[in-house]
Amino acid sequence: MLHTGTLFIKINEKFQLILFVIVFFTSSTLTFANWPDWRGPTADGRSDATGLPLKWSEAENIVWKTPIHDLGYSTPVVWDDQIWLTTAAKKGQTLYAVCIDLNTGRVVHDVEVFQPNKPQRIHRNNSYATPSAVLEAGRAYVHYGTHGTAALDSKTGKVLWRRTDLNCEHMQGPVSSPILFEDLLIVHLEGTDVQFIAALDKKTGNTVWRYDRPREFYENVEPLYLLKSYHTPIIVEVNGKPQLISNGAMLATGHDPHTGKELWRVLYRDDNPISRVVSGLGLLFINAGGSPGATNLLAVRQGGAGDVTDTHVVWKMTKDVCHESSPVLVGNLLYLLSDTGVLICKQATTGRTVWTERLEGRYGASLLYADNRIYISNKEGKTTIIAPGRTFRELAVNKLDGFLGASPAIAGNSLLLRTKTHLYRVQSK
Numbered sequence: 001m002l003h004t005g006t007l008f009i010k011i012n013e014k015f016q017l018i019l020f021v022i023v024f025f026t027s028s029t030l031t032f033a034n035w036p037d038w039r040g041p042t043a044d045g046r047s048d049a050t051g052l053p054l055k056w057s058e059a060e061n062i063v064w065k066t067p068i069h070d071l072g073y074s075t076p077v078v079w080d081d082q083i084w085l086t087t088a089a090k091k092g093q094t095l096y097a098v099c100i101d102l103n104t105g106r107v108v109h110d111v112e113v114f115q116p117n118k119p120q121r122i123h124r125n126n127s128y129a130t131p132s133a134v135l136e137a138g139r140a141y142v143h144y145g146t147h148g149t150a151a152l153d154s155k156t157g158k159v160l161w162r163r164t165d166l167n168c169e170h171m172q173g174p175v176s177s178p179i180l181f182e183d184l185l186i187v188h189l190e191g192t193d194v195q196f197i198a199a200l201d202k203k204t205g206n207t208v209w210r211y212d213r214p215r216e217f218y219e220n221v222e223p224l225y226l227l228k229s230y231h232t233p234i235i236v237e238v239n240g241k242p243q244l245i246s247n248g249a250m251l252a253t254g255h256d257p258h259t260g261k262e263l264w265r266v267l268y269r270d271d272n273p274i275s276r277v278v279s280g281l282g283l284l285f286i287n288a289g290g291s292p293g294a295t296n297l298l299a300v301r302q303g304g305a306g307d308v309t310d311t312h313v314v315w316k317m318t319k320d321v322c323h324e325s326s327p328v329l330v331g332n333l334l335y336l337l338s339d340t341g342v343l344i345c346k347q348a349t350t351g352r353t354v355w356t357e358r359l360e361g362r363y364g365a366s367l368l369y370a371d372n373r374i375y376i377s378n379k380e381g382k383t384t385i386i387a388p389g390r391t392f393r394e395l396a397v398n399k400l401d402g403f404l405g406a407s408p409a410i411a412g413n414s415l416l417l418r419t420k421t422h423l424y425r426v427q428s429k
């Protein structure tokens with residue numbers, strides 16, 4: 001809270017000298033912009049935050065460093081002075097939702113949300129807590145794929161409702177994060193047996209609508225992992241109306257998010273997309289899946305109806321495409337990062353390559369644009385910061401201890417970075 005005081009001093013009868021002394025008293029708790037989704041308030045890795053740190057290390061610009069028990073790769077999300085993330089026992093027998101105080105790094109809630117009887121097997125590079133939470137005022141929503149979906153009261157940590165009947169055979173474990181749209185919580189469950197989108201009433205958890213992806217594209221496909229997907233959808237406004245964009249295995253689809261009705265589709269017949277769709281300049285930049293090193297990315301013109309495969313694909317990228325990491329659009333330039341560190345800047349409307357640079361390490365975290373910088377974190381704990389533009393310009397390289405699997409998040413003028421063992425709040429002093 002801000003307080004002001006005014007002091008008037010009378011000098012004599014003929015004139016007055018009025019001295020205004022304004023004293024500001026600010027509380028110890030600062031107000032931070034929210035980061036409710038794993039890619040931020042606009043779900044595309046962009047922020048208008050300023051004053052973010054340029055340099056840090058284990059000994060520099062660390063406000064606090066909090067250990068996180070067990071294992072999870074979910075990105076921290078923020079609402080007011082709360083940070084929420086998920087973690088899980090390594091064999092999946094207990095699934096947790098953890099709330100951390102933004103100002104102190106103290107654990108506020110540590111909730112055992114689910115205890116699956118027979119957790120599915122997962123890929124060695126995955127965790128049982130890879131999907132990120134999504135937040136709104138008073139509530140945190142967590143999703144562990146087939147193992148459960150729940151809503152929590154963010155003040156008390158109490159579980160308000162649970163669902164354990166939205167199921168699929170993940171084969172390699174859950175990754176897709178939930179999203180909020182108006183009164184709906186929307187989740188994707190796309191496994192080797194079934195592939196569907198479910199919209200739940202966020203107050204009760206009851207199913208409002210369900211869309212099952214067209215079975216004809218999933219029949220007689222081998223090996224089975226080609227049938228599954230890891231993606232998280234986005235909501236985009238097209239011609240003044242919201243659309244849910246889903247890039248699952250085999251095809252991308254656009255939907256009316258109120259009903260789930262399919263509006264359009266693009267066929268590509270590739271498998272397990274991971275990185276999230278980015279929207280801008282009248283285009284959708286859609287990861288079409290494929291094995292690492294052979295992933296495809298399509299630039300699709302917005303506004304189609306029905307099958308628009310032959311009419312709305314503007315350009316296609318097939319080499320050094322981002323597989324895990326989601327791209328970021330800054331102005332008319334699209335920045336993409338392959339798993340092996342090939343960073344590419346493209347003219348977004350044409351697909352023409354502007355420049356290419358090789359970075360050291362392996363990558364999975366999504367790109368972050370803020371404070372006129374692009375933050376790029378690798379799995380070895382190193383974050384490279386570059387200036388956006390038509391030439392590659394490195395600004396800084398910073399290193400933390402440990403594996404960095406989650407994407408970075410922003411709270412005010414701080415970065416939140418999650419390693420395999422700790423959550424860091426990084427801020428310039």
